[in-house]
Amino acid sequence: MNETLHDHGKSEITFILNGQSASVHVHPMERLLDVFRRELRLTGTKEGCGEGECGSCSVLMDGELVNSCLIPVIQARDARITTIEGLAPAGKLHELQQAFLDWGGAQCGICTSGMILAACHLLSRKSQPTLDEIREGLSGNLCRCTGYMQIFEAVAEAARHGAGS
Amino acid sequence: MNTAPIVGTSVPRLEGRDKVTGLASYVDDLELPGMLYGATVRSTIPRGRIRKINFSPHINWPEFVIVSASDIPGKNCIALIEDDQPCLAGEFVNHPEEPILLLAHPDRHVLPHAAASVTIDYEPLPAVFSIEESERLSEIIWGQDNTFKTCLIEKGDVESVWENADYIVEGEYTTGAQEQLYIENNGMIAAFNPRDGVTVWGSLQCPYYVHKALMKLCCLPPEKVRVVQMETGGAFGGKEEYPSMLAAHAVLLAMKSERPVKLVYDRLEDMTATTKRHPSRTRHRTAVSRDGKILGGEIEFTIDGGAYETLSPVVLSRGAIHAGGPYYWPSIRVRAKAVATNAPPHGAFRGFGAPQSLFAMERHMDRIARVVRLSPIEIRKRNLLRPGLTTSTGQVIEEPIDLEGLLDRALELSQYCSKRREFARDNQQNKIKRGVGIAAFLHGSGFTGSGERYLGSIVGLEACADGSLRVLVSSTEFGQGTKTVLCQIVAEALGLRYEDVGIAQPDTNVVPNSGPTVASRTVMVVGKLVQSAALGLKNTLIARGLLADSYSPDEFREACRNYVSKYGPLKSLAQYQQPNEIVWDEHNYRGSAYAAYAWAVYVAEVWVDTTTYSVSVKDFVALQEIGKILHPVLAKGQIIGGVAQGIGFALYEKVVWQNGRMQNGQMTNYIMPTSADLPPIRVHFDELGNAHGAFGAKGIGELPMDGPAPAIVNAVVDALGVPFDSIPLLPEDIFEEFSRTTPRENPAHSLQGGR
Numbered sequence: 001m002n003e004t005l006h007d008h009g010k011s012e013i014t015f016i017l018n019g020q021s022a023s024v025h026v027h028p029m030e031r032l033l034d035v036f037r038r039e040l041r042l043t044g045t046k047e048g049c050g051e052g053e054c055g056s057c058s059v060l061m062d063g064e065l066v067n068s069c070l071i072p073v074i075q076a077r078d079a080r081i082t083t084i085e086g087l088a089p090a091g092k093l094h095e096l097q098q099a100f101l102d103w104g105g106a107q108c109g110i111c112t113s114g115m116i117l118a119a120c121h122l123l124s125r126k127s128q129p130t131l132d133e134i135r136e137g138l139s140g141n142l143c144r145c146t147g148y149m150q151i152f153e154a155v156a157e158a159a160r161h162g163a164g165s
Numbered sequence: 166m167n168t169a170p171i172v173g174t175s176v177p178r179l180e181g182r183d184k185v186t187g188l189a190s191y192v193d194d195l196e197l198p199g200m201l202y203g204a205t206v207r208s209t210i211p212r213g214r215i216r217k218i219n220f221s222p223h224i225n226w227p228e229f230v231i232v233s234a235s236d237i238p239g240k241n242c243i244a245l246i247e248d249d250q251p252c253l254a255g256e257f258v259n260h261p262e263e264p265i266l267l268l269a270h271p272d273r274h275v276l277p278h279a280a281a282s283v284t285i286d287y288e289p290l291p292a293v294f295s296i297e298e299s300e301r302l303s304e305i306i307w308g309q310d311n312t313f314k315t316c317l318i319e320k321g322d323v324e325s326v327w328e329n330a331d332y333i334v335e336g337e338y339t340t341g342a343q344e345q346l347y348i349e350n351n352g353m354i355a356a357f358n359p360r361d362g363v364t365v366w367g368s369l370q371c372p373y374y375v376h377k378a379l380m381k382l383c384c385l386p387p388e389k390v391r392v393v394q395m396e397t398g399g400a401f402g403g404k405e406e407y408p409s410m411l412a413a414h415a416v417l418l419a420m421k422s423e424r425p426v427k428l429v430y431d432r433l434e435d436m437t438a439t440t441k442r443h444p445s446r447t448r449h450r451t452a453v454s455r456d457g458k459i460l461g462g463e464i465e466f467t468i469d470g471g472a473y474e475t476l477s478p479v480v481l482s483r484g485a486i487h488a489g490g491p492y493y494w495p496s497i498r499v500r501a502k503a504v505a506t507n508a509p510p511h512g513a514f515r516g517f518g519a520p521q522s523l524f525a526m527e528r529h530m531d532r533i534a535r536v537v538r539l540s541p542i543e544i545r546k547r548n549l550l551r552p553g554l555t556t557s558t559g560q561v562i563e564e565p566i567d568l569e570g571l572l573d574r575a576l577e578l579s580q581y582c583s584k585r586r587e588f589a590r591d592n593q594q595n596k597i598k599r600g601v602g603i604a605a606f607l608h609g610s611g612f613t614g615s616g617e618r619y620l621g622s623i624v625g626l627e628a629c630a631d632g633s634l635r636v637l638v639s640s641t642e643f644g645q646g647t648k649t650v651l652c653q654i655v656a657e658a659l660g661l662r663y664e665d666v667g668i669a670q671p672d673t674n675v676v677p678n679s680g681p682t683v684a685s686r687t688v689m690v691v692g693k694l695v696q697s698a699a700l701g702l703k704n705t706l707i708a709r710g711l712l713a714d715s716y717s718p719d720e721f722r723e724a725c726r727n728y729v730s731k732y733g734p735l736k737s738l739a740q741y742q743q744p745n746e747i748v749w750d751e752h753n754y755r756g757s758a759y760a761a762y763a764w765a766v767y768v769a770e771v772w773v774d775t776t777t778y779s780v781s782v783k784d785f786v787a788l789q790e791i792g793k794i795l796h797p798v799l800a801k802g803q804i805i806g807g808v809a810q811g812i813g814f815a816l817y818e819k820v821v822w823q824n825g826r827m828q829n830g831q832m833t834n835y836i837m838p839t840s841a842d843l844p845p846i847r848v849h850f851d852e853l854g855n856a857h858g859a860f861g862a863k864g865i866g867e868l869p870m871d872g873p874a875p876a877i878v879n880a881v882v883d884a885l886g887v888p889f890d891s892i893p894l895l896p897e898d899i900f901e902e903f904s905r906t907t908p909r910e911n912p913a914h915s916l917q918g919g920r
Contacts, residue, residue: 043194044187046398048348049432053832056348084187097185101177104798107806108644109184110349110398116185139841142832144346144399145644147809148840150802 018086055141105154107145123164166660307505321496326461330452349398355415362389402513436830440512447525461496484518527875600884609759610864632726685864692859793861807869
């Protein structure tokens with residue numbers, strides 16, 4: 001991004017973030033990821049690679065799982081977005097968050113936000129996924145710590161507790 | 166007292182709630198008022214003299230803070246073992262991506278373009294890019310002979326074994342560089358004011374390494390350097406030494422600008438400029454008797470250290486000591502050498518030299534088995550270490566480890582024998598060739614040799630005014646569960662509840678130096694010290710008459726509160742004392758190399774598609790003896806995660822080099838395993854205990870990195886009948902080998918000989 005792009009042509013963009021209306025004054029090509037982290041100071045969404053490969057910045061946009069590092073904020077206009085901060089708004093953990101905690105699904109934590117949202121997306125499509133479906137459903141999210149097995153266990157456990165219904 | 170056990174149970178990860186809710190604070194999440202952003206201008210050539218630095222006239226340079234080597238207040242080096250690595254290149258560059266100039270600006274968006282607008286005129290010098298080129302000495306790029314370190318391990322009379330040998334088995338094995346690929350890139354924030362000195366907040370493993378480096382760089386006394394670890398998004402050794410470089414750069418920019426500066430790498434910069442696992446070459450020559458007993462042998466272990474020494478000498482030591490594997494060698498000579506090349510320095514990565522030399526050892530055992538016409542099982546059984554026997558450094562195995570039993574159990578868990586029969590039969594007809602492979606290995610816990618004595622780690626436990634306890638260590642959490650386990654140890658030692666114990670965020674102004682968080686040492690060495698500090702604190706309370714011999718957690722809390730209100734702060738410290746029985750001769754590499762070893766047997770099942778030449782690992786059994794398991798979920802998580810990285814090391818993760826520079830520095834083209842690539846990883850434990858570890862624990866962080874690669878490649882060789890001795894083993898390597906060795910259409914017909 002060059003200087004000109006950054007300094008000029010900002011506009012007002014509104015979307016529904018974690019159930020509430022949010023409005024930002026930014027350049028329309030600003031990455032959605034940066035808008036969360038820098039404009040709105042919601043830093044739970046993480047950057048791992050900046051090119052849509054690792055899934056750490058995954059969020060839900062109109063029910064779809066997207067890499068927020070690849071989404072220009074203009075594309076999010078009027079969209080309904082969920083970030084990790086929206087999963088436990090009242091302080092009570094979401095079933096997936098609790099299961100990740102109990103089953104060792106989070107180690108260093110950097111992929112965790114994206115991984116939990118990917119799992120959320122999976123369970124919204126398939127409330128009782130098989131192991132292969134979990135494996136496939138999370139394959140766009142890289143984790144270097146866990147070797148994934150305990151994440152699978154966590155997702156299966158959350159599904160048993162009705163996270164997907 | 167609380168009598169319910171805490172050690173051995175899976176209590177909630179201490180910082181887990183923050184991690185699953187996105188509240189955990191990593192360095193890039195932190196913004197300071199008035200903060201600038203930094204960028205690094207790096208060398209584009211592998212070796213040369215810097216003639217001139219040119220600044221493009223199209224940039225308004227006065228807006229930028231610019232730092233070069235001449236701005237360094239102290240010594241231009243990143244202090245570690247030797248001071249040979251500059252913080253910023255002055256006259257010469259010795260590898261691609263070597264830092265030369267630093268920029269800072271309030272708007273991070275303008276930095277990439279500005280950094281690209283600095284061009285450098287070089288007088289190129291000839292460079293070397295491989296172990297072989299370095300050994301040839303046609304170009305001297307480091308010291309007198311391109312050699313950072315050599316070491317020699319000698320036991321018995323190797324020269325006498327060759328004439329009595331029924332077989333002499335030789336092999337050469339190589340391993341490639343591997344990127345740690347923590348998902349959080351390296352990052353650091355620095356601030357400076359003349360009164361307090363410098364403070365850095367960063368993603369790092371070893372606060373006191375950074376502290377030491379900054380003191381020397383800035384000529385500051387210890388109290389004017391403060392290092393704070395932020396939540397760290399994976400490390401695996403990749404944040405052992407390199408963060409000192411980032412901290413140095415951020416500090417120089419902060420000192421010059423007098424504003425806080427954030428320096429966070431993007432993925433490409435992190436992958437191309439920072440450390441990787443040392444590439445290695447291991448040569449074995451082994452004398453073996455007719456009945457498959459090793460009589461003696463020579464091992465030549467050589468690693469590529471890159472352009473500067475950094476940690477190569479210690480990586481070399483660990484690799485050399487592990488080179489003989491878990492076997493009894495009546496005589497052995499290990500010659501090890503770390504050489505220089507014009508690549509970015511290779512560094513710490515989980516396993517630290519052992520995955521390289523153990524890959525060679527375990528491939529070589531299968532080669533010996535083939536020559537002697539014994540099964541891979543039988544050859545190992547005839548040579549495994551037993552209590553009373555000595556390792557290659559002459560260390561007597563004193564713990565009652567039964568490696569043969571461990572091997573048998575792994576075979577049973579994996580159904581190795583029935584699979585092997587079945588696969589050998591079916592492979593004749595099928596295009597998918599299946600195979601099974603094993604690896605038996607060990608991993609020493611803690612610093613090598615006298616390392617722990619030199620470190621002399623100190624830990625603290627303090628009682629706070631409200632009566633709660635706080636563990637004070639520089640040992641860092643980066644996914645392994647450091648905080649959780651250390652709190653468990655204190656709670657168990659004092660009969661308290663897990664919730665009664667907290668731990669300070671590592672901050673050199675607050676915590677003593679409990680050593681670096683490396684070498685599988687935290688649970689065993691630091692944990693044991695924390696246990697002892699806990700008992701010290703309790704004894705103080707009892708001695709002051711504030712606590713009875715038997716008490717409830719609430720009474721303990723009250724006793725702490727009373728102590729603090731009466732006498733002021735209560736802190737119990739414990740310092741490492743090397744037990745007398747641990748004796749190490751560092752000049753001759755003789756004696757007790759490690760206070761304890763973890764032991765393991767891993768079994769891999771692979772399927773090789775002879776149409777695409779792709780290899781999939783279909784089943785993986787990881788059985789290990791790790792002393793006492795303090796936290797089952799965390800322990801299992803360490804093993805599975807390490808195995809996954811080992812599978813990547815074996816089959817996927819290839820660094821493509823060109824003139825010393827990594828060409829595939831993105832997650833798109835450097836391939837690590839995804840959830841769809843991994844088999845079920847079945848983890849099993851044996852628990853023997855360990856006198857040197859907290860509640861009998863041993864280190865396990867690195868162990869699981871050692872076994873997967875040889876087990877998998879042994880399985881591929883079992884499936885195809887063609888030896889492969891280099892990793893990563895990619896489909897194109899298998900294709901090439903087949904094209905070379907089998908002119909026929911269907912490779913299956915010419916394989917499977919000599920079984």
